[in-house]
Amino acid sequence: MTINDVARTAGVSVATVSKVINSRYGVAQATSERVQEVISSLGYESSLVARSLRSHRTNVIGILVAEFEPFSTEILKGVSQAVAGTGYELLAYSGGGASGNLVGWERRSLSRLSGTLIDGAVIVTPTVVEVHDGVPVVAIDPHAGPSGLPTVDSDNLAGAVSATEHLLALGHRRIAFLGGRTDLESSRLREEGFRLAMERAQVPVDPALVRVGGYRRETADRPAHEILELADRPTAVFAANDLMAIATLEAAADVGIAVPGDLSVVGFDDVPEAAATTPPLTTVAQPIQRMGSEAIGLLVELMAGREVPTPHLRLPTRLVQRGTTATVPAGTPSSRARAAGGAARP
Amino acid sequence: MTINDVARTAGVSVATVSKVINSRYGVAQATSERVQEVISSLGYESSLVARSLRSHRTNVIGILVAEFEPFSTEILKGVSQAVAGTGYELLAYSGGGASGNLVGWERRSLSRLSGTLIDGAVIVTPTVVEVHDGVPVVAIDPHAGPSGLPTVDSDNLAGAVSATEHLLALGHRRIAFLGGRTDLESSRLREEGFRLAMERAQVPVDPALVRVGGYRRETADRPAHEILELADRPTAVFAANDLMAIATLEAAADVGIAVPGDLSVVGFDDVPEAAATTPPLTTVAQPIQRMGSEAIGLLVELMAGREVPTPHLRLPTRLVQRGTTATVPAGTPSSRARAAGGAARP
């Protein structure tokens, strides 16, 4: 089913059909109608691929993600709403998980799609950010922090501080931090926020309680277990994202530790899944969907050839208290230590 | 950045570069290495578009959706997991929302992408299902019910029955049904299940309490309000999906009706958002992610040229009791009617 079939059936040349499709001038009324009829009777639709190869304009915005997980799909929801009514269509491409090349997927995906197929792109949590000379690009929560690209992210540092302060206010002193990956800016900032709040409260950070969980449920399972099986385990865990917090919840259930009775857990992101745990997860909310729609706002400006006034949008985070945090249990090492005047503020 | 640039830089022809890229025989070791170096130094990636136009094999699976909302993104998560390790990449295309042509988006999207770009497709909740002679296609929850296409859906009828019976068991008699769209099979089956359970319990269905909510939050707002502002409003609402149930919750809060004290609400789907409402939504869970991964299972078989043993997979649903349902409040019309022996089983 190609433009050729249509042309042959209608008894005209492919060029004429092309003109009819793109409603260009220079086609007789009668011819146009006949071609239209053939098109609809054959159910023909022009191939996005061939068209884009030739014309370099597709009206399609690409959303590049490593894989479809709770964070990127929330972005997608926000993007989808923002794009409705703009006349653009959406193409979400996942180039990461499959091929095993977790690193560099963003450049690879962009190269494969840009120049053709997509008129602009939003890249979700890219690790390497380099300015591309092809189509306009906006980055969401880039792992290396804002760079040359227009960027949308949220206030990771303040969010981590508020989470940690919440735990401290509940009396926790032995607090573990389950980080993402050391090479990721968001993870680094969340750890920095954690340490900052601890320092302000004059509570020492036990290095044994700081682990790397890789931001994924599977990769966080091991370190979560390790933390919870420590001789003097913490009374609280602050995980750098919700997926790892959920893994911690599972590990706790596994080992037989009650949450929030014996252990408090705080996550980060507030993906929809966070509210579905039992008990529901206390977490630091990022306005994820809004990050998606704001990115589209920037991108549409860029694609229209206009400059964007603020190439870096930082959205606020806020603590959402749900059911996984409570005051520190009596009789735990940290409460004993506290009673003995070991650590902590007066 | 095309294959031409690489060829020129390396001092060979494009054909040679192509051979190196696709690791074909007939290239000298030295030449191959030099070309490889140029490729990586230039950061070249072959264009998916141009390649697919020529070779008709891309290793890309297309997921066609109308828009990115909670249901389709859950599917995406399941698909993403199932596809990891198969070597395929994922391309999710949203052809519905933007162009305004809500109907027929699936055929349009499929035509635009198939034949090139994608080797196979999963179509999420298509309205018109027609067997396509192009690439292999699997439908998830088609609105017209299973037809010629291999299909994955869930047991809508049984799910609706269980939701209604749950409400009946709690003593509710005036139960409203907020349907999706009359032309959608899933919506029809959910209504049928509702009526079936009501009939079995010998509780009459008040036609004034059966409305159409369009499966979307925005479109359900009106009918939800209408139902709740009725003189003798129902004591329970069964919404045909979670989004409409959430809209009902909002409408109730708006009008000042307490849930579940004065009104019970049940949804359908169990998207992650369902657990995040206050109180958390009681709903009928579909294994949405699994529907996605099962669809990929079928599709991969189909793409390998094998026949699938069961071209129609129907997955089970189950009631998830959370916080929006409770026994019927005392002193309501229906409890009064019941006291007077008006309706209901003994």
Add this chain to the structure above:
DNA sequence: CTGTTAGCGCCTTCAG
């Protein structure tokens, strides 16, 4: 008004 010609970037014969 309509058809012919020339590519877009790539891959696949087929000669050299």
Add this chain to the structure above:
DNA sequence: CTGAAGGCGCTAACAG
């Protein structure tokens, strides 16, 4: 072992 030629489906110039 390498390069030149043709064509995938389509559009943009140019002829007729």
